Amino acid sequence: MSNTPLFQGQSLVVEKLASGFAELRFDRQGEAINKFDARTVEELGKAGEALAADGSIKGLMVTSAKDVFIVGADITEFGANFQKTEEEIAAWAYEANKKFSAIEDLPFPTVTLVSGLALGGGFEMALSTDYRVMSTVAQVGFPEVKLGIFPGFGGTVRFPRLVGADNAIEWIAGGGQMKADAALKVHAVDAVVAPDKLREAAEKLLQQAVDGKYDWKARRAQKTGKLQLNPIESMMVFTTSKAFIAGKAGKNYPAPLAAVTAIEKAAGKTRDDALKIEGMGFAKVAKTTQADALIGLFLNDQLIKKKGKAYVKAGKKIEHAAVLGAGIMGGGIAYQSAIKGTPVIMKDIADKSLDLGMEEANKLLSKQVERKKLTPEKAGHILSTIRPTLNYGDFKTVDIVVEAVVENPKVKKSVLAETETMVKEGTIIASNTSSISIDDLATAVKHPENFLGMHFFNPVHRMPLVEVIYGEKTSKEAIATVAAYAAAMGKTPIVVKNCPGFLVNRILFPYFYGFLGALRDGADFVKIDKVMEGFGWPMGPAYLQDVVGIDTSHHVGDVLAEGYPDRMKNDTGEKTALDVMYEQKRFGQKNGVGFYKYETDPKGKPKKIADPATYELLKPIQKGQVDMSDEEIIDRHMLPMIIETVRCLDDGIVETPTEADMGLIMGIGFPPFRGGALKYADTIGMQTILDKCAKFAHLGKLYEPTESMKKMAAEGKTYFPK
Structure with missing residues (x-):
């Protein structure tokens, strides 16, 4: 690779290669991932100018120096951007789109190497090149509707022209992430290869396009022309899909329907006019209260996860857990612990309850097997890491005990006091209570610093939240350890101070x-x-x-x-x-x-x-x-x-x-x-x-x-x- 960049920015670099090809490589400095912020869009424009100005380039490969291609737009910039008027937002989208169109209009064939994730703006970047070669482990898609908006960097224009209106509507209105086989099936990508073969395959495809074996100009004309639908087909596709989406999304989620409307309105237009329609539709949904709330929700989720990671760092790792009280709740907690890799002892005073708890765990594992999320062997192994018992035999080996007995303060206090005498020093004891005061329950234990609440919501396997409730005497380490255990169980912990009813x-x-x-x-x-x-x-x-x-x-x-x-x-x-x-x-x-x-x-x-x-x-x-x-x-x-x-x-x-x-x-x-x-x-x-x-x-x-x-x-x- 030559070391003479045609363009060098903080988010991307353009270099000429010995082969006569150029490489546009996304490599956001100081970050683990690539995303489209204002700077990256600006640099993409300059990269396009540099590529167009060099008359010796035969073809372009668009790559990423990170494990992922581009995860999408920088959502932290939405707040300020969406304060602008509809007209200003539409104009901003159209100006940004000129940078993508400049790549699409280069006088030579182009290919994107899709590695890791190419979502939202990342996938739209890939769509602006003539071809896409995708890694078998990569995923692509348009998650924008989950934020109350829809693709604004040409996704509603290029994608339907490439894969057909029906496929585009399904992908864009659904907001899902698609695996390589699904992308290949609808021709969203041109080839799928093993990750280590990605570059080789892309170079080969690009050379074949240069040699005239692939008509890259025809492919480009398809993406920049009108949507190929006759009036009957058009009516069938749009009328049917709008009725279906309106029924599914409901009036409270306008973005999926707005995306379909934008595709429909732009169907008879060529690219640049279609992009103006997309920009106006995008601006309209960007100004809705739903977009404001859902974008806020995404950012809130990021903040909560960041806090969760801090607890994981500060807490002790739970190697072995125990649940007191089998039944549906205890069985659900045991299942959640085991499926995420922490072995668990499940204790009760009656065989019948233990049977119920094991049945619950087995039922949940069987559902995972039915859905092909687990093999029968793997499910069997997970079940074997839940050990039912009527006694405290191995409680000296556990790092945490989650008490999930009947919601009665007297019963809970008696069980907690007994349990504390059966565990090693420093073992955390957490009560799964929905309302009983943690400070009141703490009076039953000799080490209240190791005691707190861990409130799971029913059904445990579905509900994402765990309230981690600290009392007056709970130690910071105990809080961090229980929050870290909740995170290890695949849950989102929220730490709350003890009070009647806690938070929720x-x-x-x-x-x-x-x-x-x-x-x-x-x-x-x-x-x-x-x-x-x-x-x-x-x-x-x-x-x-x-x-x-x-x-x-x-x-x-x-x-x-x-x-x-x-x-x-x-x-x-x-x-x-x-x-x-x-x-x-x-x-x-x-x-x-x-x-x-x-x-x-x-x-x-x-x-x-x-x-x-x-x-x-x-x-x-x-x-x-x-x-x-x-x-x-x-x-x-x-x-x-x-x-x-x-x-x-x-x-x-x-x-x-x-x-x-x-x-x-x-x-x-x-x-x-x-x-x-x-x-x-x-x-x-x-x-x-x-x-x-x-x-x-x-x-x-x-x-x-x-x-x-x-x-x-x-x-x-x-x-x-x-």
Whole structure:
């Protein structure tokens, strides 16, 4: 390779090779990965100029000096960019696109070597060359819709012209990462080879194009011309896909549909006019509240992961774990530990419970085998690393014990005290409790510095969040070790200070109290569920209580009423809807009847049916029947949740707004496109929140804003500054 660069930047370099080819190599200085920030786009323009000016180049290879090609755009730049007007964003996109088009218009054939990941802008870079050779282990795709936007560097223009509108719509609207075989199948790439053969294959393909064996000019004309669809085909593809995507994405996620519309509008245009249409469509979605929230969510996730890595560094590595209490929860925790490589002892006092725990782990492993994620042999080996036992025999070998016995303080304290005498010095003991005070439980152990809470959410294998709850005496090392263990289990740990309900349940229950108040005032529980699901919740509050379990809700409600009597205690002496369901032993899905009745569908899953008996049972506790407006239903549920989230922040239960919002999204399914309770408050504005609170002031403390909220409104501040 010659050492005479045609262009040298901080993100990329262009060199002439002895073969007569040139190489444009992405190599972002001081970073482990390549991504498209403003500087890289600028340098790409200069690289294009240098390549076009040299008349001796025969062909171009676009490569990466990193393990990955380009992971996409630099998302940290979106915030400031998207503050601009729609016109300014569209103009910025069009100007950036000229740099990609300059590469596409070079007077010689071009090929990209796709290694590692080529996502979003990275894949769009690859599409601007004539050919693509992909490594067998690489992945390509357009994840932009997951951020509430769609490809803006020519993806909606070049890709459909290359692979057909139907394939392009599926890839762009789906937002997935595609493996090499899938990319080859739709002709998104021209060849797939082993990683060590990538350069050799690309050079060979480029030489064949130079020699006229491949018509690179025809390929280029295909990408820069109009989309080849006759009117009937066009109507079929776009009408069908728009109906399907609208049904699947719903009104709360406009980006997938906007992407299809951009492809459709630009179908009859050549490249440069099509890129203008893409830019205008991109600008429109970039200005939506959904894009704002989803981009914020991505950045929040990065921050949480960064914190998690710091805990991993600070904590001790767990080599061997134990779970106390088998059953569904214990079996789920044991499975999660074992599948991620930490062997685990599962102890219970009854063979029947151990059988249940092992059945749960086996069932989950069998599903992985069915989905071809594991071989039967691998699944068998993982199961063998879970050891059921009725005694404490090998507890001296474990580094952590996760206690998952019944949610009863007396039982838990007795088990914790006994366990502490059976483990080696320094073993961490963590209680999987959803609401019992960690400081109260710590009174049962002699080494409270090694004791804390580790709250898993049900079902353990699906829910990404683990609350790591520290008490007054918990050591920093114990916190870091448990957070590191949660991360090793593939979970996202959020560290929270002990308080009744911890973070997630403490914030969820005011939302439930909003629901009970709306029922008391005559609202229809089925309509409430419909409205809140329309707002974006995966299930409405009545259905959610049935899934959680009415008895569980009732118990946690008692704990929170004691902890926060000013706003969570029912002092009226009147029964709530929850009391009625509990007294009638209508515990929800677990016994087939709660607010709804449950029948089994053909797939064996519970199906809810509105039960006329519920209306009759609720009549005595309701003040008549009211057709409550959608806005009032939303406000009565969301305001208490926002206020309690702010209280958690003010009380130092979590350190940052990021952790508060991410806890709600990962713990209870808060609508992602709204970004969390605090992001939602930012979106509608704190003054608007205060005005809404004033409207419901007669409902009591649950709707009373905090002093910090009033101060924030007065100063015009937000939880997530742009």
